[in-house]
Amino acid sequence: EPEVTQTPSHQVTQMGQEVILRCVPISNHLYFYWYRQILGQKVEFLVSFYNNEISEKSEIFDDQFSVERPDGSNFTLKIRSTKLEDSAMYFCASSRPDRDNSPLHFGNGTRLTVT
Amino acid sequence: LAKTTQPISMDSYEGQEVNITCSHNNIATNDYITWYQQFPSQGPRFIIQGYKTKVTNEVASLFIPADRKSSTLSLPRVSLSDTAVYYCLVGDKAAGNKLTFGGGTRVLVKP
Numbered sequence: 001e002p003e004v005t006q007t008p009s010h011q012v013t014q015m016g017q018e019v020i021l022r023c024v025p026i027s028n029h030l031y032f033y034w035y036r037q038i039l040g041q042k043v044e045f046l047v048s049f050y051n052n053e054i055s056e057k058s059e060i061f062d063d064q065f066s067v068e069r070p071d072g073s074n075f076t077l078k079i080r081s082t083k084l085e086d087s088a089m090y091f092c093a094s095s096r097p098d099r100d101n102s103p104l105h106f107g108n109g110t111r112l113t114v115t
Numbered sequence: 116l117a118k119t120t121q122p123i124s125m126d127s128y129e130g131q132e133v134n135i136t137c138s139h140n141n142i143a144t145n146d147y148i149t150w151y152q153q154f155p156s157q158g159p160r161f162i163i164q165g166y167k168t169k170v171t172n173e174v175a176s177l178f179i180p181a182d183r184k185s186s187t188l189s190l191p192r193v194s195l196s197d198t199a200v201y202y203c204l205v206g207d208k209a210a211g212n213k214l215t216f217g218g219g220t221r222v223l224v225k226p
Contacts, residue, residue, distance in 0.1 A: 008137070103161040
């Protein structure tokens with residue numbers, strides 16, 4: 001079964017540094033998402049992306065965040081200047097809602113630790 | 116987006132059936148109901164999705180009454196490996212909208 005893959009599985013960075021989290025969505029999917037989960041808390045929506053532009057974003061997704069689909073396979077989340085409170089698991093997901101029974105498929109996440 | 120309410124936790128024993136009910140009183144006409152399972156340090160994993168009545172797949176059943184204001188996920192004969200957090204989500208799948216996760220139900224299966 002096709003999977004969403006995310007790299008790296010764990011990223012440690014210093015406060016103020018830029019990080020790029022990478023995702024390879026399922027190949028025929030059209031919608032892409034980033035979610036995050038702070039340890040012990042809910043899974044929170046960050047942003048959805050369709051047709052090469054952001055379709056929705058949450059209040060968490062401020063100017064420090066950006067997303068890009070640089071080629072036909074990758075989908076990236078960039079945090080420009082990391083803060084301690086950005087430490088979380090970041091999950092990428094993709095879907096193809098034009099097909100029946102096409103829910104979000106999630107990757108196994110990147111654990112971001114900001115020190 | 117329709118808000119969902121589900122129990123915070125449930126305990127069960129191996130071999131038993133587990134039923135988790137989710138309330139979604141303000142579900143919209145175009146909304147579907149989707150359940151996900153999440154193990155620690157893993158991404159949520161799709162279990163089942165439905166619009167009305169009953170849906171069954173190889174892992175679970177989903178019961179949705181006619182008014183669609185609630186739904187029940189049924190896990191038959193659970194095993195220890197079914198210990199996880201289960202999330203009920205409501206959204207319009209056709210629009211590719213974001214799905215909003217609630218707190219989920221933490222299911223603990225005991226031997």
